[in-house]
Amino acid sequence: MPGLSEILEVLLLQNYNTRLVVLSTTLLGIAAGLVGSFLLLRKRSLMGDALSHATLPGIAIAFGVMVALGGEGKSLPALLLGATLSGVAGIATMLIIRNTTRLRDDVAMGFVLSVFFGVGVASLRMVQDLPNAAGLESFIYGKAASVVMSDFLLIALVAGAASLVCLIFLKEFLVLCFDDGYAAAQGWPTLFLDVLLLGLVTAVTVIGLQSVGLILVIAFLITPPTAARFWTDRLLPMLLISAVIGGVSGWLGASLSALTPRLPAGAVIVLVAAALFLVSMLFAPVRGVLPRILNQAALRRKEDRQHFLRAAYEILEDQAGDAPVANRSFPYEALLPKRSWTPRHLRQILRVARREDHLEPAPPGRLRLSEPGFGEAARVTRNHRLWETYLIQYADVAPSHVDRDADMVEHILGAELVRELEAKLGGTLPDQRVPPSPHSTGDRNTRSG
Amino acid sequence: MWTSFDTWIVIVGMLCAVACALPGCFLVLRKMSMMGDAISHAVLPGLAIAFLITGTRASVPMFLGAALAGLLTALFTQWIMRFGNVDRGAAMGIVFTTLFAIGLLLIRRAADHVDLDPGCVLYGAIELTPLDTVALGGFEIPRAALVNGGVLLANLLVLTLFYKEFKLSSFDPDLADTLGYSSQFLHYLLMTLVAVTTVAAFESVGSIIVIAMLIVPPATALLLTHRLLPMLLIAAGAAVLAAITGHLGALVVPGWFGFESTTSSGMIALASGLIFLLAWLFSPDQGIVMRRFRTAPAPIVPLSNTNTDIA
Numbered sequence: 001m002p003g004l005s006e007i008l009e010v011l012l013l014q015n016y017n018t019r020l021v022v023l024s025t026t027l028l029g030i031a032a033g034l035v036g037s038f039l040l041l042r043k044r045s046l047m048g049d050a051l052s053h054a055t056l057p058g059i060a061i062a063f064g065v066m067v068a069l070g071g072e073g074k075s076l077p078a079l080l081l082g083a084t085l086s087g088v089a090g091i092a093t094m095l096i097i098r099n100t101t102r103l104r105d106d107v108a109m110g111f112v113l114s115v116f117f118g119v120g121v122a123s124l125r126m127v128q129d130l131p132n133a134a135g136l137e138s139f140i141y142g143k144a145a146s147v148v149m150s151d152f153l154l155i156a157l158v159a160g161a162a163s164l165v166c167l168i169f170l171k172e173f174l175v176l177c178f179d180d181g182y183a184a185a186q187g188w189p190t191l192f193l194d195v196l197l198l199g200l201v202t203a204v205t206v207i208g209l210q211s212v213g214l215i216l217v218i219a220f221l222i223t224p225p226t227a228a229r230f231w232t233d234r235l236l237p238m239l240l241i242s243a244v245i246g247g248v249s250g251w252l253g254a255s256l257s258a259l260t261p262r263l264p265a266g267a268v269i270v271l272v273a274a275a276l277f278l279v280s281m282l283f284a285p286v287r288g289v290l291p292r293i294l295n296q297a298a299l300r301r302k303e304d305r306q307h308f309l310r311a312a313y314e315i316l317e318d319q320a321g322d323a324p325v326a327n328r329s330f331p332y333e334a335l336l337p338k339r340s341w342t343p344r345h346l347r348q349i350l351r352v353a354r355r356e357d358h359l360e361p362a363p364p365g366r367l368r369l370s371e372p373g374f375g376e377a378a379r380v381t382r383n384h385r386l387w388e389t390y391l392i393q394y395a396d397v398a399p400s401h402v403d404r405d406a407d408m409v410e411h412i413l414g415a416e417l418v419r420e421l422e423a424k425l426g427g428t429l430p431d432q433r434v435p436p437s438p439h440s441t442g443d444r445n446t447r448s449g
Numbered sequence: 450m451w452t453s454f455d456t457w458i459v460i461v462g463m464l465c466a467v468a469c470a471l472p473g474c475f476l477v478l479r480k481m482s483m484m485g486d487a488i489s490h491a492v493l494p495g496l497a498i499a500f501l502i503t504g505t506r507a508s509v510p511m512f513l514g515a516a517l518a519g520l521l522t523a524l525f526t527q528w529i530m531r532f533g534n535v536d537r538g539a540a541m542g543i544v545f546t547t548l549f550a551i552g553l554l555l556i557r558r559a560a561d562h563v564d565l566d567p568g569c570v571l572y573g574a575i576e577l578t579p580l581d582t583v584a585l586g587g588f589e590i591p592r593a594a595l596v597n598g599g600v601l602l603a604n605l606l607v608l609t610l611f612y613k614e615f616k617l618s619s620f621d622p623d624l625a626d627t628l629g630y631s632s633q634f635l636h637y638l639l640m641t642l643v644a645v646t647t648v649a650a651f652e653s654v655g656s657i658i659v660i661a662m663l664i665v666p667p668a669t670a671l672l673l674t675h676r677l678l679p680m681l682l683i684a685a686g687a688a689v690l691a692a693i694t695g696h697l698g699a700l701v702v703p704g705w706f707g708f709e710s711t712t713s714s715g716m717i718a719l720a721s722g723l724i725f726l727l728a729w730l731f732s733p734d735q736g737i738v739m740r741r742f743r744t745a746p747a748p749i750v751p752l753s754n755t756n757t758d759i760a
Contacts, residue, residue, distance in 0.1 A: 045539040046483050053657065064706075100737060101729065103477075107668045110482035111725065114661035118718020121572040121658065122699070125715065126708040140571060141553065215490065216553075219546035226539045264557050270550035277543060281533045289532050 002259045010255045018258040021144045021211070024155045025250035025269060028208050029220060031159035033246025034166040035200045036221035037228065037239050041177035042197065047091075048221040050109040051198075052205045052214040054090025056120025058082035059139050059209070064127040074132060076151055076210065079139075083206045090116050091198055142213025144254055144265035151210060158207045162200045166239070173197065174235050211254075212266035219270040220246060227277040230284035245280075249273035303411050304349045309358065309377035310384055311338035312369055313434070316377075325378075325434070329368035382434045384410050386421045392438055393425070399439045457579040457591050459696050462717055464597035465650045466688035469662035471604045472642045474677075474684050477667040478619040479639075483538065484523065485663040487545035488640065489647045489656045491522040493552025496648070501559055512648055519644020522548060523637060573655030573714045593653050600649040604642055608681075611635065616677055654714040661718035662688065665725050672728040672735050687728075691721035 002010075009015045013022060039045055062082025066075065090112045097108040127133055138146065147155070166173070175183040176193045184190045201221065208217035228242035253269030285291050315330045315338070336346060350367070353359045358373030369377060388406045391397040413421075476485050495518025499510040522544050529540040578593035585595070608615065614635055618625035622632040643663070650659045670683035695717030703711045730738045 040536065040539055043536050043538065045536065045542050046486075049483075049486065049542060097729075101672060101735065103668055103671060104480055106480050106482040107477055107664060107671075110486055110660055110664040111668060111722070113486060114657060114659075114663075115665060115718050115722035115725075117657045118661050118715040118722070120715070121655075122702075122711045122715030122719060125711045126703050126706065129709050215549060216546060218542055219550070222539050222542035223546070226533075226535055226543060229535070230533070262557050264553060267550035267553045267557070270546050271554070274543065274547040274550070281529070287534065 007255075007259060010258050011251075015258075018255070020149065020152045021147050021258060021265070022251055022254040024147050024152050025144060025211055025254040025265065026247050027156055027159040027250070028204070028211065029224065029246030029248070029250030029269070029273075030243045031162045031246075032204045032208065032217070032220035033224040033228070033242035033244070034163050034239055035197075035204050036246070037225040037235075037242045038166070038173045038177055038197055039201055039221060040225040040229065041235075042194075045222045045226075046106075046109055047094075047198065048201055048205060049218045050094060050113040051087050051090055051202060052209075052217050053113040053120075054116035055083035055087045055206060055209060055214055056117055056140070057123055058084065058086030058089075058120075059136065060120055060123035060127050061086070063133065063136060064123065064130070067127070067130050067132075072132065074135075077154060080154075080206050080209070083139075083209060084202055086116065086120075087202045087206065091202070138213075139209045140213055140215065141264060142209070142211050142216060142266035144211040144257065147211055155207045155211075158203050162203050163243075165196070165200060169193070169196065170236070170239075212269055216266035216270045219273055220249075223270070223273040223277050224249065227273070227280040230280040230287045232286055245273065245276050249276060299411070301352065304345075305352065305356070305358075306380045306384075306411055307339055308335075308349050308353060309369075309373065309380045311335055312367070312373075313377040313381040314338065314437075316369075327369055327371070327374040329362045329366040332365055332367055335367065378434050383413050383418055385435045385437055386418065386425060387413060388438050389425050389435065390421055403439060454579045455696065455700070457594065458575055458713055459693055461575060461578050461591060461593045461597060461653050462692035462696060462713065463689050464594060464601050465653050465659075466662045466666065466692045466717065466721075467685045468597055468601035468604055468646050469650055469659060470666040470684040470688040471601075471608055471681060472639060472646055473663035474667040474670065474681050475608075475615055475619055475639055476643065476663060477671060478677075482664045482668075483541060484526075484640070485643055485647075486660050487526065487541040488519040488522050488644050489651070489659050489663075490545040491548035491552075492518045492644060492647055492651065492656065494518055494548050494555060495552075496651070497552045497555040497559075501555065512645060515648035515651075516641055516644045518548060519647065520637065520640060523640040571655045571657050572712060573651065573653050573658065575653045575713045578653055596649050597653065600646055604646060607638070607642060611638070615639070654717065658714045658718045661721050662691075665718075665721040666691065669721070669725045669728045672725075672732045687721065687724050691717055691724055694724075695720035 006015075010018050010022065013019045036045075036048070039048060059079050059082055062079050063074070065082075066072070066078055071078075093116075094105075094108045094112045097103055097111060098105055103111075124136060127136070135143075135146075172183075172188060172193055175186070175188055176190055176197075180190055183193075204221065205214075205217050208220055212220060224246035225238070225242040227245050228238045231241050232238050249269050249272040253272040254265050256272070257263045257265035257268045280288065282289050283291070312330070312335065313325070315334045316325050316328065319328060319330060320326060336343065341349070350359065353373070356373075357370055358376060360368045360370040360373075362368035384406055387410045388402045391402050391406060392399055473485065476482050492515040495514035495516070496511055499514030503510045522541075525544045526537070526540045529535050529543065530537055533540070535543075575593075578591045581592050582589040583592050583595060584590075614625065614630045617628070618630060618632040618635045625632045625635070646663075647656065647659050650662065654662065666684040666687040667680065669687045670680040673683050674680050696713045698720055699711050699713040699716040702716065703709060728736070730736050733739055
């Protein structure tokens with residue numbers, strides 16, 4: 001087990017042996033996070049999958065060709081050039097299949113992925129007999145520890161350039177991703193932009209081959225952007241978050257792998273990214289699963305409270321007849337038929353109302369609103385009726401139907417909107433605190449809301 | 450210099466390819482080809498865990514582990530799609546890369562005391578299958594042939610039993626649901642078939658080339674016919690042809706470039722790709738070349754215009 005100082009040394013890039021590895025995967029993560037974001041928004045995440053598998057024959061063939069030409073064979077730029085060329089050929093095949101047959105994208109991608117990989121495996125096995133061929137398979141699973149200074153420079157250069165292009169073409173990619181039809185109609189060169197995007201994906205994939213391998217580099221392109229999507233609905237923040245998640249995965253993953261024997265960097269990086277994804281999916285405030293559930297529950301509670309208060313106010317109105325409405329006690333039985341509540345649900349609502357001090361102690365079988373509860377009930381009822389009147393006058397909703405329509409919106413009426421409604425309806429409303437209901441307020445057992 | 454070894458390799462390849470092509474047809478028709486990709490990558494941890502527990506290859510636990518991993522892939526993808534509002538492609542990508550990473554980690558960590566080569570997982574060792582034989586009724590039959598033959602029979606059985614249901618739910622899942630055939634159930638049944646078939650094939654051809662067997666023959670068949678039963682038959686025929694020509698190619702092609710040998714599995718993938726190319730060029734009603742010679746070219750009819758979630 002490595003000590004704390006050793007861990008810190010690796011994480012803070014003080015260790016000479018691991019510095020290059022950690023830095024290169026971090027840069028790779030950042031670039032992949034940026035490029036992958038556009039790929040995700042363009043709904044082409046799996047393109048990276050097909051593309052990365054399609055690079056294998058290029059690596060093997062480039063090696064074979066270089067040896068045949070009398071070279072050493074193991075020069076990284078040449079191998080990556082081969083990878084790029086076969087990756088591009090893969091994309092071209094994919095597009096041809098998609099555009100000339102009735103087969104769809106998924107088949108085209110599966111075809112390219114598997115056939116190219118098969119060719120790659122076959123040619124890899126062929127060149128295996130050549131001297132110095134050992135280690136070519138490390139492109140499949142990745143071998144981060146093999147990164148040397150010249151490799152690092154190449155990775156940094158390509159990652160930097162890819163990130164820069166992403167930022168330069170931010171606006172163009174934004175239009176392309178969100179509405180390509182509009183972009184084309186406005187005269188944007190959508191074909192060029194698509195090709196540019198795929199070019200960036202190819203670049204990131206190819207430089208990721210050496211350190212994380214051709215299967216796990218897919219995760220670098222997909223996971224950080226998808227995680228980032230949970231945190232925001234805006235493009236620029238999403239790009240930043242995605243780059244951060246990608247960078248952190250690369251940094252933490254490579255460091256962990258460097259500190260522990262027999263922990264392949266690619267796999268650890270993917271697992272760190274997956275953990276960040278899981279946290280984002282569950283807890284991210286904007287689109288996370290848990291906050292969404294909590295929001296829904298809170299809205300349901302608010303609805304219940306407002307329905308209860310309005311029902312109580314309407315009962316009091318009925319009791320008062322023509323006299324002004326006063327806060328008196330009323331029988332529990334009168335409440336139940338007002339809405340399609342089950343007795344159990346109603347008891348729960350009443351418990352909450354007591355906790356919120358909307359109810360005062362009352363004789364058994366009867367309920368009595370507290371002073372603040374009564375005020376709140378008047379306010380809620382007033383908002384409901386304002387909205388109903390508005391719907392009748394401006395949206396031509398029939399008075400007999402307006403209750404349900406109003407129900408759908410009134411819970412989210414803000415103070416601003418209420419003032420606006422008052423101003424609009426001011427002339428037509430009787431001058432009193434709560435206007436009368438524009439429809440009959442009898443038992444509402446048969447209605448939903 | 451064709452030996453009985455070569456015969457067995459071709460037989461194993463054929464059984465494998467046909468066993469894959471049958472469920473593959475439904476994957477292609479349901480526009481879920483990439484699910485085959487995801488599942489075949491993701492069975493790795495299932496295999497690794499089963500292997501670590503039992504210590505043997507190609508046993509019942511291995512099947513169970515892989516089938517479970519395959520089902521989990523389908524399930525997790527569905528959950529991330531539904532609860533996270535994530536695009537299907539992205540959800541699949543996250544699930545299968547994560548599971549693959551877990552599997553890779555397990556194998557590497559246990560590399561000292563187990564013999565499961567990660568390279569083998571990806572491209573198999575079909576050349577070695579005739580060495581591992583089982584005595585059956587006086588004959589020495591390679592275990593891989595038995596396993597793949599068994600899976601082929603199982604696939605045939607399930608697809609025959611549920612032919613009508615699969616047909617209906619592939620073309621109109623809503624109608625299938627309305628009529629009381631749960632397309633959910635059929636979906637997971639198909640995923641299980643794919644997972645089990647993948648595992649059976651993985652030992653011989655590896656987890657990525659198996660995708661070529663799942664997708665490419667059905668895609669070829671789809672270029673040649675518009676009907677389901679002919680499609681299944683043509684796909685099976687293309688699979689057999691690919692296995693034979695693939696192995697022949699593995700014997701012949703390396704010589705052209707001055708190399709000694711190559712893998713049959715890779716060449717089978719290449720052969721199926723070339724058969725697809727032929728169909729693409731010369732299909733009677735959809736081929737590129739044939740359309741040239743027609744007065745009124747047949748329109749390209751997409752499978753469906755409604756599904757765009759894998760773009």
